[in-house]
Every structure is written in structure tokens, then in C-alpha cells.
Amino acid sequence: MNDMNPSGWRPGMGNAGDGAPASPTFTGNRGLQLEEALIFELGRMGGCGVDFDEEAPEPMATLGQHLRAAPVALPGLSEPEAVRHYTRLSRQNYAIDLGIFPLGSCTMKHNPRLDERVARMPGFADVHPLQPQETVRGALDVINQLAFWLVELTGMHGVAMTPKAGAHGELCGLLCIRAAHEAKGDAREVVLVPESAHGTNPATAAFAGYRVESIPGTADGRVDVTAFEARLGPDVAAVMITNPNTCGLFERDLRRIADAVHAAGAYVYCDGANFNAIVGKVRPGDLGVDAMHINLHKTFSTPHGGGGPGSGPVVLSEALSPFGPLPFTAKTADGMVHLVEEEDAQTMGHAQAFGRMAAFHGQMGMFTRALAYILSHGADGLRQVAEDAVLNANYVLRSLEDVLDAPFAASGPCMHEALFSDHGLAEGFSTLDVAKGLIDEGFHPMTVYFPLVVHGAMLVEPTETESKAGLDQFVGALRSLAERARSGDEALKTAPCLAPRRRLDETLAARKPRLAWKDEAG
Amino acid sequence: MRYLPLSDADRVDMLAVIGAGHVDELFADVPADVRLAGPIAGLPLHASEMAVERHMAKLSAKNMSAGSAPFFLGAGAYRHHVPASVDHLIQRGEFLTAYTPYQPEIAQGTLQVLFEFQTQVARLLGTDIANASMYDGSTACWEAIAMAGRITRRDAVLLSSGLHPHYAQTALTMAKFTGDKVNHTAPALSAKPDDAALIAAIGDDTSCVVVQYPDILGRIPDLAAIAEAAHARGALLVAVVTEPVALGLVESPGALGADIVVGEGQALGVGLQFGGPYLGLFGCREKFVRQMPGRLCGETVDAEGKRGFVLTLSTREQHIRREKATSNICTNAGLCALAFSIHMTLLGGEGLSRMARLSHARSRETAERLGKIAGVAILNTSWVNEFTAVLPVDARPVVRALADKGVLGGVSLGRLYPGEGALGRGLLVATSECTTREDIEALGSTLEEVLA
Numbered sequence: 001m002n003d004m005n006p007s008g009w010r011p012g013m014g015n016a017g018d019g020a021p022a023s024p025t026f027t028g029n030r031g032l033q034l035e036e037a038l039i040f041e042l043g044r045m046g047g048c049g050v051d052f053d054e055e056a057p058e059p060m061a062t063l064g065q066h067l068r069a070a071p072v073a074l075p076g077l078s079e080p081e082a083v084r085h086y087t088r089l090s091r092q093n094y095a096i097d098l099g100i101f102p103l104g105s106c107t108m109k110h111n112p113r114l115d116e117r118v119a120r121m122p123g124f125a126d127v128h129p130l131q132p133q134e135t136v137r138g139a140l141d142v143i144n145q146l147a148f149w150l151v152e153l154t155g156m157h158g159v160a161m162t163p164k165a166g167a168h169g170e171l172c173g174l175l176c177i178r179a180a181h182e183a184k185g186d187a188r189e190v191v192l193v194p195e196s197a198h199g200t201n202p203a204t205a206a207f208a209g210y211r212v213e214s215i216p217g218t219a220d221g222r223v224d225v226t227a228f229e230a231r232l233g234p235d236v237a238a239v240m241i242t243n244p245n246t247c248g249l250f251e252r253d254l255r256r257i258a259d260a261v262h263a264a265g266a267y268v269y270c271d272g273a274n275f276n277a278i279v280g281k282v283r284p285g286d287l288g289v290d291a292m293h294i295n296l297h298k299t300f301s302t303p304h305g306g307g308g309p310g311s312g313p314v315v316l317s318e319a320l321s322p323f324g325p326l327p328f329t330a331k332t333a334d335g336m337v338h339l340v341e342e343e344d345a346q347t348m349g350h351a352q353a354f355g356r357m358a359a360f361h362g363q364m365g366m367f368t369r370a371l372a373y374i375l376s377h378g379a380d381g382l383r384q385v386a387e388d389a390v391l392n393a394n395y396v397l398r399s400l401e402d403v404l405d406a407p408f409a410a411s412g413p414c415m416h417e418a419l420f421s422d423h424g425l426a427e428g429f430s431t432l433d434v435a436k437g438l439i440d441e442g443f444h445p446m447t448v449y450f451p452l453v454v455h456g457a458m459l460v461e462p463t464e465t466e467s468k469a470g471l472d473q474f475v476g477a478l479r480s481l482a483e484r485a486r487s488g489d490e491a492l493k494t495a496p497c498l499a500p501r502r503r504l505d506e507t508l509a510a511r512k513p514r515l516a517w518k519d520e521a522g
Numbered sequence: 523m524r525y526l527p528l529s530d531a532d533r534v535d536m537l538a539v540i541g542a543g544h545v546d547e548l549f550a551d552v553p554a555d556v557r558l559a560g561p562i563a564g565l566p567l568h569a570s571e572m573a574v575e576r577h578m579a580k581l582s583a584k585n586m587s588a589g590s591a592p593f594f595l596g597a598g599a600y601r602h603h604v605p606a607s608v609d610h611l612i613q614r615g616e617f618l619t620a621y622t623p624y625q626p627e628i629a630q631g632t633l634q635v636l637f638e639f640q641t642q643v644a645r646l647l648g649t650d651i652a653n654a655s656m657y658d659g660s661t662a663c664w665e666a667i668a669m670a671g672r673i674t675r676r677d678a679v680l681l682s683s684g685l686h687p688h689y690a691q692t693a694l695t696m697a698k699f700t701g702d703k704v705n706h707t708a709p710a711l712s713a714k715p716d717d718a719a720l721i722a723a724i725g726d727d728t729s730c731v732v733v734q735y736p737d738i739l740g741r742i743p744d745l746a747a748i749a750e751a752a753h754a755r756g757a758l759l760v761a762v763v764t765e766p767v768a769l770g771l772v773e774s775p776g777a778l779g780a781d782i783v784v785g786e787g788q789a790l791g792v793g794l795q796f797g798g799p800y801l802g803l804f805g806c807r808e809k810f811v812r813q814m815p816g817r818l819c820g821e822t823v824d825a826e827g828k829r830g831f832v833l834t835l836s837t838r839e840q841h842i843r844r845e846k847a848t849s850n851i852c853t854n855a856g857l858c859a860l861a862f863s864i865h866m867t868l869l870g871g872e873g874l875s876r877m878a879r880l881s882h883a884r885s886r887e888t889a890e891r892l893g894k895i896a897g898v899a900i901l902n903t904s905w906v907n908e909f910t911a912v913l914p915v916d917a918r919p920v921v922r923a924l925a926d927k928g929v930l931g932g933v934s935l936g937r938l939y940p941g942e943g944a945l946g947r948g949l950l951v952a953t954s955e956c957t958t959r960e961d962i963e964a965l966g967s968t969l970e971e972v973l974a
Contacts, residue, residue: 125794
């Protein structure tokens, strides 16, 4: 274990040495911690940081009534001002490039820079989605090659590449299921969702027109097979199950559930958010899954970008493949994978497609990155990814279970994430305090208060791209915080003290929403 | 493997801490009969950075990139010049490799950008407020329709014939499942959109009228008149902008009375990328804020009273409301929103106007050149930077023949409307400040050759 803090100084004690509070500065900056104004305060109307080759003549007379009276009221910054503005802002962000980002269920792993270079190749970055197909053969090859890998890695039959993100993929999968039932003239109304599910699952099912019923879990953190089986019936269209689940455990009985679901005429939707734990180790198709979205921005390392863009292709079983949206990619008799669009849907045996979910072909910029990532790892590397991700998570679990309550530690090894609860923290101390303390230690906190089935949940997903030394440092920090929260160290309640901001008033933000900048005068 | 830091010695040490003899013990919950014994057969093994780069470069080289040819495609995706600083800044690891700003104390960079972005978008669209972005224009359009249904509690949706057909198809797909009654027909090849017919179709059960501005054929509908008629029947006007640069020249939809304005933001900062990832813009009246989908960033203060930003009003969202959420959307298009915002910050309102005027001027020159070709007619009487040319023959083979001769000459309406024979001779032609006079002459002379 690294000795991280030999001086014994802690946040909340003030400056090291004299114990006095930091004196305010004229600028509000603190050395390299820089404050930054809004562009509306920095820039001036009429300013511009782009040069044009020539001035345009007056617009055509027939546009007269449509012309705007004045330019859009937005300030412009010169290039040096703009570069400085965004660079200074960037320094107020935590990021994977700075350290472990252990958000459970989010799979924040290293983003290889090769993938960025590849995505910017002109044949990918600078092609229009409606160019004649003869001029974009290489781009279609990328989609087909990625589709092939996704199908092989999951043991499924086809894949819909268009969904824009995981939740969009969930919708795609449920719409396939709905279309499949409707094709049989079988109107079903209910989707069963375990209570530990991601919030997107019930939201998606409701959006797709289903009534959601929640199924409780068992004491060991898994779905209750008996409860599922008991609820199955002619009104149930599908079950949505996350595997590995949000407690970080593998659903051992998924195959049995799937058999029962199929026997009842329903389908199994698997939330693939946690696929990183099992890629190359087991194929969801072998577990009876009918549809599963794959978050390319999780398992296949396309960058999260501060909240997107995501990409959520959906792999489908043979039963559901005919209903996938257009454009669609599927294996044909010759073993090849083909892209099917509206024009050839009939001739390509895809007449039952449920329709189109979005303009164009999907998140191409994410496909190129994901394909470069997959080719880099290969079949052997991806298997190692899952093994190292699971190894790292179990290492965190076993290194901390003596100071943090691990409610399912007795259920066996965890998969890619380790789950703790707030049980054992001193009266008045919460998960939030531990999380905010991590910020002062220079780490991004884990996922907190999710899954809902555990009180004060802390869900740690280190991913495979953390070194042992890095994990030891993180574990050391979390151990120290756990001990402080158990012993009731009041200083912890003021954390973070060292971040660009202290705790923010979220109640004020919601009560009086200020969602756009307004000139004080106006 | 270069992306995996653990050494074999580390793995042994860590297994000892865990109390396992072999990593397979950690996968004991996976039933033995489905556990894979080794790498999946038939798939290639790991590859060097150089080998992967070579493989991808070969695939890239099989495509004709827009920058390598005279280029005139639009129809919902536009090619404008993106300043070099935009791509540099979005590749800063603190932006690129950050997550959704759930811990605001260490995500003020992303949050302040979103606040600035929301303000820029609201002012561009002419709405009170805007959200932190949606997946793309087509999905934002559907979300606007769903939101209008929540507000008006009506379920009839009137799509203008000038709405991008992919957007219309997306709405029709969703409506099959929600039960909304969506009305859409393909446009007629007329010089002006038939606003009167649209207005006449508004009924007392109409939730919203969805109007693209400028429309798919480059024509400019009279939004103010449609807004007035919609409001008179208790319906909302949803305006759709697929080319935000056009708003540098023409009045913003919000100022003309639109209640919800959505758009595709790709034209600024994001690039073509073969269709994605793109950027959904979403603005509306402030009074509808609690019915809005997607993330919102708001201003607040921290414990020391310093200004700061947080994600707010999340009680609308799936992770809180679950099945009662306004939308199942979870991500936004964060990095694309950043690219858009940086580009917009460099341009300012003034630069956007100049860019729009220059794109418009090139478009007029292109129309003038094409209009000189025997049998070619320009449909529109007014437009911004995209118009419809009517050819003497089906435009689809013409577009392919142009590509064979190294010119990416536009989007044929036949591609967008398979089965609509009457539109087959239509060719959508878009320009931007990137279009050169040489490009225009190349399109003109090559089209003459192809039609001869």
C-alpha cells in the first residue's frame, strides 16, 4: 500500500503548515486553479474569430420578407481568446486521462488515441451520408465489419446499427419485440423489469407503450427466478434483464428464465450496459437472449465526451432479426453481413422492418473508433479485457470489505463492479460524504445511490485499464475515507474543499431555474 | 497488449489478495456449459497500432471524401469549414474523456460549456430556453412531437410535406407504437410550399404542426402565418431547422411564433461523418420547461456563494422518474455540443451572418450556372443555401454518373422518396462558404456532359 499522505494533513484543515485559511486573491484564481467568465461576459457583439475570403453581396430580393433584422445576438471571440476560454474551462473537469473514473455501470476505460486518429481519416470524417453508395464502399465496410464482430461476440443473428445510444438501443429492442408480437396478432401489454434495473429500462418500456411491472430481487442480489416465472403469462411481452446485473453479479439463472419466457411466448431483452465483464467469456445468445444493446462508449471504448455522443447497436436473435429497423445489417445465406436500406428491404427479405428510428445510418464516428479498438484487442485481447476488469473489481471488493459494508460479498465473486452500502458509517454520515471526500483526494467518486436496492449504494467499476499501483492508491484513499466516515470525522462533511467548487446548491437551481445567460441590464 | 496495464505478476498478486487460484474462479457464476474455453474461433487476434491504422486507412481510401471533389450535398447534413481550433479543443482529454457531469464540483468545465451552449442555441432558434442537446435532428423532432402531445393532450400530428422524409419516417415509426395519428405526404415540385393547404388541415384535435424551415426542397414557409393558424386552433407549432447556418440570414423560428424549435446542429463544428454522431438542438418557451426532454444545465451557487452550474430539473428524467419520465433519453451529444459551441463562439452572430450570406451567394451562382443548361429548371424562387433543380431526366442515375466523373453533385429526390415517381427528376443542390467558383463550373460542365 502506498503511503499517500505522510504529513497527515487533511482537507478542511486549511493550508498545510500554518492552519490558516487561504487568503482571497484579487482575481479569485488560486495559482493554476483558474476562474473563467462566460463568453457573454468576455466577448463583444460584432466580434468574430473567423476570417472569410470575401464579402458576400446583398441577398436575393425575393428573400426580403424572410431576412432577419439583425445578426443573432451572440458574441464572437478571436481565436486566442476562444482557445484560452475552453482550455481554462477544460481544467475544471475531471477525466479518465487524469485518473481512475470508477463510475459503476458506466465503464469509464481509457480511450485509445489511435481511435481518434482513425475517426478523422477523410474517408470517414468527411463523407456525406447520402453520397452514392459506390463512393462510400469503405464506410459501408466499416459498418459491416463492426456488425460482424458484434454478432460473433454475442452469438446473436443480426444487428441494428442505427440506435444513437444505449437508451435508444433499448427502445429499438422493445420495438422489435412489439413488432414481432403484432406480426403474430398477439397484443401483449406488460414488460417485467427487476427492481435493480437502470432507470432507462422502465422509461423505455413505458415509451414503447408497455405497462411496467417491477419484480423484486433475492437477498443475494440477483433476480428472483420464482417471482419471474410466477408472473409470466399471456399478457407479458418481454422481460428486461441486465446481465451482469447492477449489483455487479452474474445472473446465473438467465438461461432458465429465458426458457420460461420463451415457453410463455415472450422475449428476453438484455441490457448490455455491463457487457465489458463478459466479452469473450460467454455469449448472450447462448443464454437465450433475444435482443441486447451494446454501448460502444462503454465496452468498446468510444469516448464519453462529457455525456455523449453514445452509440447503441442492438444485436438480435433469429426470431427478432426480421423486425429490426432500417437501415439494418444481417447475415445472409452466404455468411456475409449486408446493409439493407428502404429500397432493397423487400428483395433482401426485410419487409417486416419496424421502420426507421433516426435519419441516416447511425453513429459512424463511433463505429470507426469501436472497430479500431476491437481490431487492436482481437478475440484474445477482448477476453483479457473481461478478465482484467473482473479481476480489478474483485481486488477492490476484497481490499475494502473490512471497512465498507459489501452486502453481496458472500454471494461469491463480483463481476466488473464492486458494490458497497453505507451500513456502518457513523450517525449523520452518508455515502455522499465519502464521495465528496474522494474529490478532495483527487479522484472521481464512484456511482452513488444506485442501484436502489442497496441503502446508500456505492458502486465501483475500475475497468481493466487501471494499473495495480493506481488501484492501490485509490483503495488507500477510499479506505481512509471509510474510516473517517465510520469514526465521524466532521471535516469530511465539508468536502470537497479543494475542487474548483464547493458543494453546489442544487435545490436553488431547480427552484429558480436559470437555464440561459441573461444580460443583467436586460 | 498496449491498453492493459496489469502484468502477469500483478495478476498473480491480486488473485492472492482475492483468495482465488485462477481468474476462471471469478467467472464461476457463468454456467460451465456456455463458458467459452478460449478466444472465439474464427476471429482475428490482437493487432499492433500500425497494423490497425493500415487496415482502417485502406477502408478510408475506398471512399470519395467531400473535400476531394466538387461537393453539393445537403438534405439534412451540410459541409461547412470548421476552424482547426475546434478539433484541437474537443480533443483535450478533460473534455473528451469526461463523463456526464454528475459530480458538479469537478465538472464545471463541461457544465459551463453546456450553459453557454444552451444560451447560444436559444438565441439562434429564437426560443426562451434550450436543452443540453439531443441525439440528432430527427430524434429531437420526434421528442418535440411527443412533448406537444403532453402539453396539449391531443394526439393528431400534422407534418408539413416539406419535412425531411427521414424525420417524417422516424415520427411515423414512433407513432405506430404510441398511437399518435401522424399525417404526412410527400411534397409537390412547386416553387413555394403550400402553406394554405397545411393551415387548412389543422383541426381541433391537432396537437402540433411540424414545419421544416427552410424545407426539404430549400423553400421558406411562412412560419408566422402557420403559427397564428395553429394557435387559433389550440395547436402548437414545432419548427424544424436542419441547416442552422441558414438562421444567420433568415429570421429565427421562435421570433416567428414557433412554440418548440428543434434542429440538427451538425453544420456547425461537427462535420459530415457519414451521418453521425450529430447534434439535436431543442428549444422552447420557458413555460414548457417541465415537459422538456433531455438534460438541462442551470446556474446556481456553491457553499461559498461562488457562481457554478449543475444539471437540474432532473425530476423529469429517467434515472429519477423511471417509467414516468418525459423521455427515456439518458445521454446527450456532449462532445458534438462542445464542437458546435466553440464554432459558434468563434463566429459570433456577426460571423454566422457572413457565413450564411457567403453560402447563399455561392448558391445563387450555382443556380445561375445550372439554369443555363438546356432542360434544367430551378424550382425555387427564394432560398438560402440549398435549392431544387429539376432535370429533364431521372436524377438518380445522373448523380451516379456525376460521381463517376468525380463530382458529388447533390442528392436526388428519388433517393429520399423511393416510389414517388413525380419527384424523380428533382436534384437537391447545397452550397456553403467552402464551395469555390471552380466547383460550380465543374458541376455545370459535368452535368451538361452527363445530360448530353
